[in-house]
Amino acid sequence: MRISNKLSRIKPSATLTISAKAMDLRAQGREIISLSVGEPDFGTPQHICDAAKAALDEGFTRYTQVPGIPELRTAVAEYFNSYYGTKATLEATMVTNGGKQALYNIMQALLNPGDKVLIPGPYWVSYPAMVKLADAEPVIVPAGADKGFKITPEDLDAAYTADVKMLLLNSPSNPTGVQYTEAELYALAQWAVDHDVFVISDEIYDRLIYAPAEPVSLAPLWEKHPEHVAVVNGLSKSFAMTGWRLGFVLAHPDLIKAMSKIQGQSTSNVNSITQKAALAALNGPRDFMATMNEAFMRRRDKAMEIVATWPGVVCPRPDGAFYIFPDVSALYNEKMPDSTTMCTVLLEEAGVASVPGAAFGDDRCVRFSYALDDETLITALNKVGEVILP
Incomplete structure (x- = not known):
């Protein structure tokens, strides 16, 4: 074969x-x-499971809009608005089959052959593969344990070439669990904006933070520079919903449309039952x-x-x-x-x-x-x- x-x-x-x-x-x-x-x-919390069962009983088993049902996209926007003070609307959001598909969709929508993507190392195992599947080249910016597994803008300067089109950040990190402070994360993101490099902030662990550390998101920077920033998140980790496969994105509406086109020709909508469960998760108690x-x-x-x-x-x-x-x-x-x-x-x-x-x-x-x-x-x-x- x-x-x-x-x-x-x-x-x-x-x-x-x-x-x-x-x-x-x-x-x-x-x-x-x-x-x-x-x-x-x-x-998975019981009220989320109950919502899925109710959706089945109500016959909510047909195709939905590719980027997600409107009430769920609104709930995604409100997630960022309530936690991070943005003023996002549903047009800037979509839901995907897990956070992994959100990352894949963005790369497919923005990268061209020969483009380079800066990835801090250590990195999640799928990042380089996704970049390669978009016909681009991953460029690893390493930071070992001796540096606390954190890169700096100076490290990005050293790795930068004219072909660099994207920076992929993940905080807290898989595999290290290390989180950048707000000042550190924004310094990296601002470097990217200043160099006309698109930033993906993978924030799938954003609510799994341990005191005295506090959650940090690039959602506010997205609001200032929507053409340069996208935030990826999902329900797998913080909501204990790994098998449900529900990721979501905050991005420029034009990028959301491009991603929806890709998703429409690949997986189409997220499972309808999962979407109802996700709605209960985002609108329900989080104790x-x-x-x-x-x-x-x-x-x-x-x-x-x-x-x-x-x-x-x-x-x-x-x-x-x-x-x-x-x-x-x-x-x-x-x-x-x-x-x-x-x-x-x-x-x-x-x-x-x-x-x-x-x-x-x-x-x-x-x-x-x-x-x-x-x-x-x-x-x-x-x-x-x-x-x-x-």
């Missing part, structure tokens, strides 16, 4: 590969603890977020305490999301010379699934998720320590 040349540039998802191997070991009867999962371990955040912050602190006992390991303290991304390169040896090998050994010998930092652009690190109960988390990290420590 003849496969498109474009796909030869795309690697399979490392997180899915690890998950598949973990499932194989479970099928063989092995007890495996997964620290590789990128989703909350909390169930469950505080409960989740309290649990995640407690687990983060427990994880950091354990990792701090590993000699030579450096791990910047995350302010959001539910990952730690320690630099474990001081523990590499002949048996475990890199992150991929280390994760394979951890899976086979400790029965713990993790994700190699190489998948995120930093082979010195390993990503552990703390989106699981306290006792299991502590057990898993202690097992990791037993294997990797000399």
Whole structure:
């Protein structure tokens, strides 16, 4: 069979590969603890599930408008208005099949062959692949643990060429959990505006923030420079709705129209039942977020305490999301010379699934998720320590 040349540039998802191997070991009867999962371990709140059931009972099962039903697009606009003080309307919003499709749609709408996209590293595994699928070139701007996993405008200056057309920011970050302060994030975004570079701000973890840190969004900057900024978000993480696949976008109305054209010729509308559930999520109570955040912050602190006992390991303290991304390169040896090998050994010998930092652009690190109960988390990290420590 003849496969498109474009796909030869795309690697399979490392997180899915690890998950598949973990499932194989479970099928063989092995007890495996997964620290590789990128989703909350909390169930979707009941009022959201009830809204989905009601939509089914009411027969809301037909096609909808491609960018989303009007009341949901209005609720998306109000999300940004209420949290970040914007004055967005539905024309500047749309809903997508997860935040991933929102990112994909924007890149397909704005990038041309030969364009370059600046991506801070470490990065989420899908960013470079999406850029390549748009026939553009990812340019990684690295910042290791020694820099707190944060880039600066000076780093962007060093990476900039005339072909750079886009900057992709993610705060809080997957895989590091690190969040830029408002001053830091806006300095990066303003650099892009000044250089006529379009900014995508991936804010999928924007409500999973741990005190004293506070949520930061580029939504206000979008309002000032709508032709240069788009904000991507969704319900997967903060609303514990990963499987529902509902992302949303705040962007210039002309870009929304272009994205809707792409979505109309690919997936069309988001599942109608999911849209009704999303409406209940955005318009309903959000007290469950505080409960989740309290649990995640407690687990983060427990994880950091354990990792701090590993000699030579450096791990910047995350302010959001539910990952730690320690630099474990001081523990590499002949048996475990890199992150991929280390994760394979951890899976086979400790029965713990993790994700190699190489998948995120930093082979010195390993990503552990703390989106699981306290006792299991502590057990898993202690097992990791037993294997990797000399």
